[in-house]
Amino acid sequence: MTRTDDSRYLKGGPVAQRIIASVREDAAIATAEGFPPKLVSITVGDIAAVDVYVRNQRAKAALAGIGFEERRFAADTTAGELEAAIHGLNADPRVTGIIIQRPVPAHIPIKTLQAAVHPLKDVEGMHPASIGNIVYNQLDLAPCTAAASVELLKETGLELKGLEVVVVGHSEIVGKPIAFLLMSEGATVTVCHHMTRSLAAHARRADALFVAVGKPRLIKADMVKPGAAVIDIGINSEIGPDGETRIVGDVDTDSVKEVASWITPVPGGVGPLTVAILLRNTMVALNRQRALYRATYGVPDQIAAE
Numbered sequence: 257m258t259r260t261d262d263s264r265y266l267k268g269g270p271v272a273q274r275i276i277a278s279v280r281e282d283a284a285i286a287t288a289e290g291f292p293p294k295l296v297s298i299t300v301g302d303i304a305a306v307d308v309y310v311r312n313q314r315a316k317a318a319l320a321g322i323g324f325e326e327r328r329f330a331a332d333t334t335a336g337e338l339e340a341a342i343h344g345l346n347a348d349p350r351v352t353g354i355i356i357q358r359p360v361p362a363h364i365p366i367k368t369l370q371a372a373v374h375p376l377k378d379v380e381g382m383h384p385a386s387i388g389n390i391v392y393n394q395l396d397l398a399p400c401t402a403a404a405s406v407e408l409l410k411e412t413g414l415e416l417k418g419l420e421v422v423v424v425g426h427s428e429i430v431g432k433p434i435a436f437l438l439m440s441e442g443a444t445v446t447v448c449h450h451m452t453r454s455l456a457a458h459a460r461r462a463d464a465l466f467v468a469v470g471k472p473r474l475i476k477a478d479m480v481k482p483g484a485a486v487i488d489i490g491i492n493s494e495i496g497p498d499g500e501t502r503i504v505g506d507v508d509t510d511s512v513k514e515v516a517s518w519i520t521p522v523p524g525g526v527g528p529l530t531v532a533i534l535l536r537n538t539m540v541a542l543n544r545q546r547a548l549y550r551a552t553y554g555v556p557d558q559i560a561a562e
């Protein structure tokens with residue numbers, strides 16, 4: 257089977273546009289009903305990798321009709337001060353979702369911060385209660401990058417039930433949630449990491465290979481099964497041959513695209529979809545909050561009838 261280069265590329269942009277268009281409709285309805293969605297981003301210190309993400313969040317939130325507010329804290333802010341700020345946002349009914357941009361400075365325990373976000377406002381899906389939902393097969397709100405990666409695999413049309421999947425990288429924010437999402441979809445999942453003995457032997461068995469470790473060109477053509485789908489989640493910046501800084505993933509795209517049937521480009525693959533999923537998660541969170549509001553206060557008709 258011969259395919260053009262372009263048909264091998266699994267691009268995130270078109271899928272992201274579809275999701276954002278649907279979020280935009282839902283956000284307009286919710287706003288008209290008196291529940292405007294609003295996302296608050298928390299950044300601690302100055303990190304270039306976070307800047308790109310926040311810039312895209314702001315732009316896409318505006319497109320979708322979701323309010324966006326950025327709270328920037330100095331690198332020497334204490335964990336206590338950040339927790340207090342999060343508690344304030346939890347209590348503010350105008351705030352739908354809170355996202356803590358990672359990484360945070362080393363003196364801040366990220367898990368404590370993530371756990372401080374009220375589970376109903378956890379649009380990142382990183383609270384222990386949210387991760388627990390994934391384990392229990394409730395998949396409507398998952399960590400954004402993981403959900404984006406799985407969404408792109410679905411674009412291939414491959415049957416996930418029984419699919420041999422290998423995930424390289426076992427981070428809490430990407431690798432582990434991908435493994436749980438795919439297990440819930442019926443895939444057979446192997447998770448590899450820095451202690452794995454033969455990465456190549458595992459990777460070569462995969463019908464779908466997910467890579468999220470932060471090592472440029474870790475995955476070469478001889479580690480990929482012919483016809484596989486390769487989802488590259490790495491974001492590494494390096495100096496290109498022209499002396500300019502460029503972003504590359506964890507996969508040696510030029511060689512792997514000759515072997516794989518599908519490959520996500522970096523940039524233009526998982527990244528744009530990650531932002532779209534964050535906005536979709538914000539609407540899921542809003543709907544959960546509205547359901548709780550209704551359950552607590554009832555609908556006007558019911559109250560009048562009592």
Ligand SMILES: Nc1nc(=O)c2c([nH]1)NC[C@@H]1CN(c3ccc(C(=O)N[C@@H](CCC(=O)O)C(=O)O)cc3)C=[N+]21
Nearest residue numbers: 305306309312356357358359401523524525527528530
């Ligand atoms: N709590 C938390 N959750 C995250 O998911 C998270 C984070 N912190 N910290 C930073 C990293 C990085 N990240 C990106 C997401 C999308 C693009 C993105 O949209 N990239 C586009 C455009 C790049 C560009 O505009 O240059 C692309 O790949 O095509 C980039 C980076 C999420 N992260």
